Amino acid sequence: MDYILALDQSTSATKALLFDTNGRAIDQAAKPHQQHYPQAGWVEHDAEEIYHNTIDVLRTLIKAHPEKQQQILCLSITNQRETFVIFEKETGKPLYHAIVWQCRRGEPLCQTFIDDGLNPLVQNITGLKIDTYFPAAKITWLLEEYPALKTKLEKGEALLGTMDTYLIYRLTGGDIFASDHTNACRTLLYDIHNLSWSAELCELFQVPVFALPMVQESAAEFGSTNVENMLDKAIPIVGVMGDSQAALFAEQCFEVGTGKITFGTGSSVLLNIGNQMEISPNGIVTTIGWVYDGVPTYALEGIINFTGATIAWLKDQLQLIESPAETEVLAGQLADNGGVYLVPAFVGLSAPYWEPTAKATIVGLTPAATKAHLARAALEAIAYRLRDVLDVMQADSEVELTIIHGDGGMVKNTFLMQFVSDMTGLTLRTSSLPELSAFGAVMSGMLGTGLRESLIDLKALPHQFTDYQPKMDEVLRQKNYDGWLAAVKKAFI
Secondary structure, three states: OOEEEEEEEOOOEEEEEEEEOOOOEEEEEEEEOOOEOOOOOOOEEOHHHHHHHHHHHHHHHHHHOHHHHHHEEEEEEEEOOOOEEEEEOOOOOEOOOEEOOOOOOOHHHHHHHHHOOOHHHHHHHHOOOOOOOOHHHHHHHHHHHOHHHHHHHHOOOEEEEEHHHHHHHHHOOOOOOEEEHHHHOOOOOEEOOOOEEOHHHHHHOOOOHHHOOEEEOOOOEEEEEOOOOOOOOOEEEEEEEEHHHHHHHHOOOOOOOOEEEEEOOOEEEEEEEEOOOOOOOOOOEEEEEEEEOOEEEEEEEEEEOOOHHHHHHHHHOOOOOOOOOHHHHHHHOOOOOOOOEEEOOEOEEOOOOOEOOOOOEEEOOOOOOOHHHHHHHHHHHHHHHHHHHHHHHHHHHOOOOOEEEEEOHHHHOHHHHHHHHHHHOOEEEEEOOOOHHHHHHHHHHHHHHOOOOOHHHHOOOOOOEEEEOOOOOHHHHHHHHHHHHHHHHHHOO
16 A cells, blocks of 8 residues: 655644545644734735644654655645745745735735726636735735835745745755746736736736746646655655645536535635636635646635634634534524624625725624524624625536535534534535545545546545435525624624
8 A cells, every 4th residue: 555645734833744645634734823913904924834733744644654764655745825924035034924824914915906997807817806805916915015025026035825835845955946827926926827927916916926836737747855864765746736726626626616605714615617717796706726737727716704713703713612512512502593693704704795994793692692693603603704705606607506515623613513504504514524625636636646547537536425405494595694794784894
């Protein structure tokens, strides 16, 4: 039996996994990293900490399975997509904290460009909307605030990339400076028609184009690594995908009209629209699902920036719960939401509203409200946000969905899964494999190493799931959603 190492570098932690070539996860090791909040609305990660955690979790997994070391074929990588870091070319060391996709510091510049009427230009090139969710405006901010960083980039002494690029550079000892299409297309600097960096947008955001990585297909080889001498021989890095697209890939959504929801820190709803790019006029962005054999597959994406993070807020900030699993128990104690709604606009509202100034809001509190009402409101908010996105996405694509795939750690929450099915009116098919993003990267690695010959061949891999069917009465369903829409209006300033 051969094996594939996988690295899942997410917003909250870094995880190493070992898969066999039948797609079975053998073992894993994980390590969280600190979230840095320099001021309200700003979010950073220490990229050096993340790299050390990367080595630690890979080392732990390799040491736990010494007998399998000679059978490891490659390392595959999936990662949080829009988080970026500027690092030193000579050493790979970060020159500033990684700025996270949740960070809002690029908001003023984005608003200036929107007011100048530049959004259609940017969306036609990138498929994305001008928003600080994406790196470009935050890169501009960083280079204006720290001119020394801009000088280093212009002199070729520093490089810029998303987390996949940074980790590949470190793991290969600086030999490979590369990204894949699924990550590059999230920067607001990438032309998804021509599959290349846009000189026009790089000039607009004042980003030196030569400081950006070369871009390859996910199944290409991205150099090799011995994990800082932990392996007896170097293995190729093959299979690199942004986490949301990797989940779409793992769900085997290879046909037009198939889609998935990832339940993570934030949530991404992706719908395969095939080889022709389409632009949504209604707050949904277009992205690259993957590029295979030179052919791009595009997807409509609805981005929700606070889902699992809302549950973390209940736990870490309010200290109402000790573990996320408690929300299911608390929500189940109530017959209904009691009119309590939580709008999780902690960093504004993304698709389809795109209101960066919206503020997190709780409405409908009475003296009878308990922490169970807040827990239920937090879970229900996830379902309402998903309906917001799916309603627009189906209208824009003219695809009538009957089923949507689900993945991520929160699929274990049966209350949430049933409520999502009820609110969307769709069958929700949840994967029994919680590590779907890592598995998607591994599937891409299988293509790149020749273990699987085609997308059709990948469909032979096992895929177990649980289905949730909508049960809620239509009148109650609409009443709940109308209450949500009224609450959202109160979040706008």
